[in-house]
Amino acid sequence: MSVTPDAAALLKEWDELAAVARGDRLYRSRRLSRPVQLDLRAGLREADGAPCLVALPGGAGNSITSFETAGLRLSRAADPAGLLLVLSLEETSRRDLFAEICSDCVRSVLRAEDEGETELVTVFAARLAAWRAFLRDQTPGLSRNEIVGLIGELLVLDRMLDENTEAVAAWKAPDDGLHDFVLFSHGLEVKTALGAARRLHISTLDQLDDAGLVSLHVAHVRLVESVAGETLGQIAARIEQRLNGERARGTFRNALLRRGLAPRGDTISGPRVACVGMDCYAVHDGFPRLRRSDVALGIAEATYQIDVRALVSFAVDAAAVLNTFGGTGDE
Template sequence: MTGWTEEGILRSWRVLTRQEGGEDWQFVHLADIGPVSIEVGCRFPGGREALIVSFPRTMSAGPGGLPDGRGFDVVLLREEAMFRDRMAISLVRRLEGSLDIFTVMAADVLRCLEATDTRNPRDLADAFIGRVADWQTFMSRKRRPLSSERQLGLMGELWLLDRLMQTRLGAAAVDCWQGPLHAAQDFLIGAGAVEVKSSLAGRTFLARINSLEQLDADRTPLFLAALRFDVADDGTDLVGMVAHLRERMAEAGLSRVFEALLLLSGYDDDHAEHYRRKLSLLDARAFLVDAHFPCLRRQAVPQQVRKVVYTLDVDALEQPALPLDDALSELGIDP
């Protein structure tokens, strides 16, 4: 695995933006993923950052229907000499597009390509176009305040992120927070994962499971973290939790990544007035999702069923719950 990082991609772009000359493009090769070549580039004038993914020309016309990006353009590079024998697709940040979001998107697209099981050019092209289309869909959304339910879910994820930063992971825990990037689980930690569900005191703990893959994954160990909050005057609201983590990320030089992940989670400072409900954590438990855990599994669901959303009654689980710190230890990060 290459281990793509947002900061590494940014460093390459910074070098290229200082090299403006008479050419329309500047490129630097990053890596190869099977038959796919990865370059970062800058398009002039303006030094607009770009990610270029090129495939063998033997793929003929290439994938059908390039997504219409929002905040970035998706274009075929037909005239550049270095790509004349290849099909090169470029993602180019628009001048009004957020560099933070574009950088996180570039790293996520590369991780998606690298994680694809096959090295068949057509399959890699389909995975690439599909991931870019997912980002286009996200950037097309109208930004509205988070619902009460989504605020509670985000509070739970941020609470666990803060807890992970107190382990040996330190600020690098932000790299484990993959839920905003469409990962099946909220946190990917080594070979394992944690899916976070949150509820309010006084209610039955009903967890919405958004896909079959959320609790039926190859990652191991896989834990369901169940966090129960209470509304309390001496608690912390979502704005305060974000401010706390912003301070920690600024100290670690990871503000850019964190801010992009917040945006991807739907958090916007313009909506802060809606996020003043103060919450206090009452209980944090973890359940090992093993072969005996009650959840839907792909092998038991007809192949014709393509998407599943269901509700899990956490209070009715018969599996013994673990203290969260014990689950973190099993994931290899001693609290």
């Protein structure tokens, strides 16, 4: 049957399925008209009428990790048609959110299919994993400081793309990486200030530890609010358009979701900022920092601030630092 991949259509589909007489299978379902190469179905669980998005992934479904978080569950079920991968709603109060998540996952698959991607189960699983991370860490929304921090990371990524079209792979912050960017054992921490702030906030004892790295640098991104500037959503949309192909764009969208930015389509909310400078500092012996090896036993963790005026002697050319992420691995 024909179902467009939006939340309203899925909600209607579940309501219509609820009026269908119960059968003797685990789920009553109807296949979506698209995607063509992956069997996706709007469904209801017979036992309790819980809304579901059901996929028949074939053998590829065996490698997908099950989870339960924020009232959603991803599980496997045996069916005469084969293995079922079932995303189900376990908390009825989150029905609208569930519809949004399901429609978003379907759209991700459709975009990939439209560009000739054949591994649609992989696309589906990656989007589900991104939503799992988002829901696990979900708060009422990104705080102003979190928005500013994410803008700084994206502006650095934007600069890296000038040197390396695959630079999204170096962005480790969405995966809770120790350093915001890592490529060829070069690490980069991004610290962003909006306005006149002159201190860098360091959140862990490991953040400025360069053990195991060829190099570690800190990029201090300086922003000001400006009516001529860009919002977080606009910066993200602009970067997405720079990427080549749906696979790269999908990877970027998943990274944004894991980083806490919901795909709401709102590109104009939040502060409108302009970048007025990007200073880089080399982290090596003598750099003002705290590491686990520097503090007394028994201190499990610490946060601290660094005055940027103490970093003058560690300043290096920002373009040269970003060039280390240009895809060659050279200094």
